[in-house]
Amino acid sequence: xxxxxxxxxxxxxxxxxxxxxxxxxxxxxxxxxxxxxxxxxxxxxxxxxxxxxxxxxxxxxxxxxxxxxxxxxxxxxxxxxxxxxxxxxxxxxxxxxxxxxxxxxxxxxxxxxxxxxxxxxxxxxxxxxxxxxxxxxxxxxxxxxxxxxxxxxxxxxxxxxxxxxxxxxxxxxxxxxxxxxxxxxxxxxxxxxxxxxxxxxxxxxxxxxxxxxxxxxxxxxxxxxxxxxxxxxxxxxxxxxxxxxxxxxxxxxxxxxxxxxxxxxxxxxxxxxxxxxxxxxxxxxxxxxxxxxxxxxxxxxxxxxxxxxxxxxxxxxxxxxxxxxxxxxxxxxxxxxxxxxxxxxx
Amino acid sequence: xxxxxxxxxxxxxxxxxxxxxxxxxxxxxxxxxxxxxxxxxxxxxxxxxxxxxxxxxxxxxxxxxxxxxxxxxxxxxxxxxxxxxxxxxxxxxxxxxxxxxxxxxxxxxxxxxxxxxxxxxxxxxxxxxxxxxxxxxxxxxxxxxxxxxxxxxxxxxxxxxxxxxxxxxxxxxxxxxxxxxxxxxxxxxxxxxxxxxxxxxxxxxxxxxxxxxxxxxxxxxxxxxxxxxxxxxxxxxxxxxxxxxxxxxxxxxxxxxxxxxxxxxxxxxxxxxxxxxxxxxxxxxxxxxxxxxxxxxxxxxxxxxxxxxxxxxxxxxxxxxxxxxxxxxxxxxxxxxxxxxxxxxxxxxxxxxxxxxxxxxxxxxxxxxxxxxxxxxxxxxxxxxxxxxxxxxxxxxxxxxxxxxxxxxxxxxxxxxxxxxxxxxxxxxxxxxxxxxxxxxxxxxxxxxxxxxxxxxxxxx
Numbered sequence: 001x002x003x004x005x006x007x008x009x010x011x012x013x014x015x016x017x018x019x020x021x022x023x024x025x026x027x028x029x030x031x032x033x034x035x036x037x038x039x040x041x042x043x044x045x046x047x048x049x050x051x052x053x054x055x056x057x058x059x060x061x062x063x064x065x066x067x068x069x070x071x072x073x074x075x076x077x078x079x080x081x082x083x084x085x086x087x088x089x090x091x092x093x094x095x096x097x098x099x100x101x102x103x104x105x106x107x108x109x110x111x112x113x114x115x116x117x118x119x120x121x122x123x124x125x126x127x128x129x130x131x132x133x134x135x136x137x138x139x140x141x142x143x144x145x146x147x148x149x150x151x152x153x154x155x156x157x158x159x160x161x162x163x164x165x166x167x168x169x170x171x172x173x174x175x176x177x178x179x180x181x182x183x184x185x186x187x188x189x190x191x192x193x194x195x196x197x198x199x200x201x202x203x204x205x206x207x208x209x210x211x212x213x214x215x216x217x218x219x220x221x222x223x224x225x226x227x228x229x230x231x232x233x234x235x236x237x238x239x240x241x242x243x244x245x246x247x248x249x250x251x252x253x254x255x256x257x258x259x260x261x262x263x264x265x266x267x268x269x270x271x272x273x274x275x276x277x278x279x280x281x282x283x284x285x286x287x288x289x290x291x292x293x294x295x296x297x298x299x300x301x302x303x304x305x306x307x308x309x310x311x312x313x314x315x316x317x318x319x320x321x322x323x324x325x326x327x328x329x330x331x332x333x334x335x336x337x338x339x340x341x342x343x344x345x346x
Numbered sequence: 347x348x349x350x351x352x353x354x355x356x357x358x359x360x361x362x363x364x365x366x367x368x369x370x371x372x373x374x375x376x377x378x379x380x381x382x383x384x385x386x387x388x389x390x391x392x393x394x395x396x397x398x399x400x401x402x403x404x405x406x407x408x409x410x411x412x413x414x415x416x417x418x419x420x421x422x423x424x425x426x427x428x429x430x431x432x433x434x435x436x437x438x439x440x441x442x443x444x445x446x447x448x449x450x451x452x453x454x455x456x457x458x459x460x461x462x463x464x465x466x467x468x469x470x471x472x473x474x475x476x477x478x479x480x481x482x483x484x485x486x487x488x489x490x491x492x493x494x495x496x497x498x499x500x501x502x503x504x505x506x507x508x509x510x511x512x513x514x515x516x517x518x519x520x521x522x523x524x525x526x527x528x529x530x531x532x533x534x535x536x537x538x539x540x541x542x543x544x545x546x547x548x549x550x551x552x553x554x555x556x557x558x559x560x561x562x563x564x565x566x567x568x569x570x571x572x573x574x575x576x577x578x579x580x581x582x583x584x585x586x587x588x589x590x591x592x593x594x595x596x597x598x599x600x601x602x603x604x605x606x607x608x609x610x611x612x613x614x615x616x617x618x619x620x621x622x623x624x625x626x627x628x629x630x631x632x633x634x635x636x637x638x639x640x641x642x643x644x645x646x647x648x649x650x651x652x653x654x655x656x657x658x659x660x661x662x663x664x665x666x667x668x669x670x671x672x673x674x675x676x677x678x679x680x681x682x683x684x685x686x687x688x689x690x691x692x693x694x695x696x697x698x699x700x701x702x703x704x705x706x707x708x709x710x711x712x713x714x715x716x717x718x719x720x721x722x723x724x725x726x727x728x729x730x731x732x733x734x735x736x737x738x739x740x741x742x743x744x745x746x747x748x749x750x751x752x753x754x755x756x757x758x759x760x761x762x763x764x765x766x767x768x769x770x771x772x773x774x775x776x777x778x779x780x781x782x783x784x785x786x787x788x789x790x791x792x793x794x795x796x797x798x799x800x801x802x803x804x805x806x807x
Contacts, residue, residue: 023746207531
């Protein structure tokens with residue numbers, strides 16, 4: 001017993017010593033880090049007026065950074081400036097400065113063993129638009145141990161930097177990519193590549209397809225309206241719903257007959273999106289159908305129908321009439337709610 | 347006899363230590379990877395409304411006339427593209443409603459409320475004329491869970507979050523907590539964030555300006571405890587979708603799933619219980635959904651500074667833990683619920699819930715052995731050593747983990763104080779909390795039959 005007790009005591013004491021050593025190491029590091037941060041701050045103050053003049057007027061000579069604190073100070077400042085000062089000239093000067101001074105430093109950071117550092121470098125490259133590192137980024141993408149987080153960011157940058165093979169890259173992305181990832185990549189893509197993506201729509205996986213439809217609406221890509229219209233005929237309701245949603249986003253007017261089909265759909269989401277489009281367009285000729293939908297069995301459809309009515313030229317009067325005379329209590333309630341919302345806005 | 351008891355305590359603790367070590371390593375790897383990642387860049391894209399999902403923030407209020415203004419005001423300035431604030435006045439008997447009416451210029455409104463969850467009667471609904479995204483529901487008293495359910499019925503957005511009156515939310519809290527949900531195309535149905543202790547920090551206008559450590563030993567110990575629980579436990583468990591019960595946390599839930607699960611229930615810890623129920627629902631419907639946890643501190647809460655208040659809090663938490671576990675006892679060791687039934691449930695039951703009993707037993711054994719003297723002294727030393735490992739060492743490790751990865755404390759002296767205080771944990775703080783938690787068990791056992799009485803508890807702590 002006492003032997004094992006002594007052994008156990010030794011284990012505890014050893015662990016305590018280890019913890020204490022780590023503690024001392026961390027404290028020393030914290031002190032160093034504190035000094036380093038102060039140094040960065042000092043440089044930032046020094047560089048600020050100079051960098052500002054350079055970005056705003058382009059007539060300032062910038063001293064090249066030499067220590068890592070100087071690099072960090074300059075990059076952080078620059079990143080801050082382009083966030084608050086949005087303007088083509090400034091963007092151009094930023095890129096020029098970054099291409100001259102930061103490329104080597106950023107390249108080194110891309111190979112850092114810690115993911116956090118590598119990601120930060122990628123964010124900087126994107127913000128500064130340093131295209132000359134594109135080859136480096138390609139190599140990084142091809143590496144075996146690249147994480148999904150990096151892959152997402154890299155693809156976004158390939159799209160933004162108009163990489164000639166962005167389309168091919170997209171064809172081979174892994175399953176783990178989500179619609180949200182696709183949307184972000186698509187949002188940076190040039191029109192030519194985007195159109196190519198749409199042309200081969202049915203070759204993509206579902207997530208990419210949905211992202212494509214959504215982005216047409218979000219980015220108001222009117223060139224693809226006819227594509228959306230073909231989707232409206234598709235037998236799969238999710239396509240129709242998303243296409244209607246995108247059309248509503250763009251407030252594109254559809255013919256009455258076409259809209260009526262969707263307003264009478266069996267799928268409530270489809271009715272909802274068709275109503276949303278009616279609300280955006282103020283289509284007067286469909287009033288009877290919309291009024292009928294005030295009695296829909298789905299709450300959100302009723303609510304959207306009421307909103308569509310409200311948006312019409314004499315919307316308030318129509319809602320008033322429904323509130324008073326409708327034979328459906330749900331329709332009356334909904335009309336009352338939207339009447340009040342309509343009056344608030346006046 | 348004493349030898350047998352001492353050995354039991356020893357092996358129990360060693361098993362727990364092994365499990366904790368596993369969690370510590372998982373957390374360390376996880377946190378270290380993201381070390382130094384920019385604080386803003388990953389969230390920038392979420393400010394665009396077309397990509398983000400809107401959130402309804404629910405603020406249940408029962409007799410909170412003093413604090414309600416500050417809470418709502420801090421929420422009005424959070425950074426998120428689209429959200430609404432729904433204050434639910436749960437039949438307060440003080441001037442909570444009057445205060446809200448006056449401060450935010452409320453007018454009564456007509457709104458069709460979908461009765462998706464049954465609640466006490468809603469008397470009136472108000473909107474603010476100053477802030478178009480602020481609403482107040484006035485309802486009959488029904489307890490916090492009932493108030494939250496009423497808020498869910500009223501809310502118009504797909505995600506809900508409940509906030510207590512005594513917390514300060516970081517301005518970017520929702521961006522951080524919603525990120526996993528958006529990133530995963532809504533495969534994540536609940537997402538929680540770290541809670542930290544606000545005592546000692548500088549807070550202005552509902553925002554934490556400077557993070558610092560309180561002078562009060564009792565608060566320092568609680569800071570360590572939170573670090574340990576959130577950094578080690580939660581991250582380790584979340585990594586494998588094993589996270590179950592979170593006391594006093596901050597979380598966003600998918601409204602659709604909360605409604606499917608039946609809304610909030612009348613238990614001591616509504617949030618804790620809801621998380622268990624969601625996990626259960628996921629397993630029972632075979633859905634491919636997840637519950638995750640974000641290590642960034644997003645919510646600052648005021649910790650009790652007196653022994654009396656802390657004791658009350660711990661008793662209540664432990665009773666809440668028991669209720670959540672007992673309600674879902676069918677999941678215990680049940681292979682049908684996969685890793686939740688076989689790992690998480692047993693972990694919370696044996697380690698979190700029964701752990702304090704074993705620990706208390708250990709402390710008693712130490713005292714008895716010391717009194718008996720002679721050969722029994724060895725048991726006393728052994729048990730003391732193992733409890734140092736169990737208590738102090740893991741807390742010290744958690745403090746180091748914080749400093750190595752998240753690094754929120756800015757001064758060396760704060761870190762040093764945290765480290766040396768955690769060394770003393772086994773000597774005073776740990777036995778105290780163990781005792782209080784055991785009291786919580788006694789509370790739970792005595793009131794087991796009648797927890798329906800809890801209904802009228804009201805909202806405030």
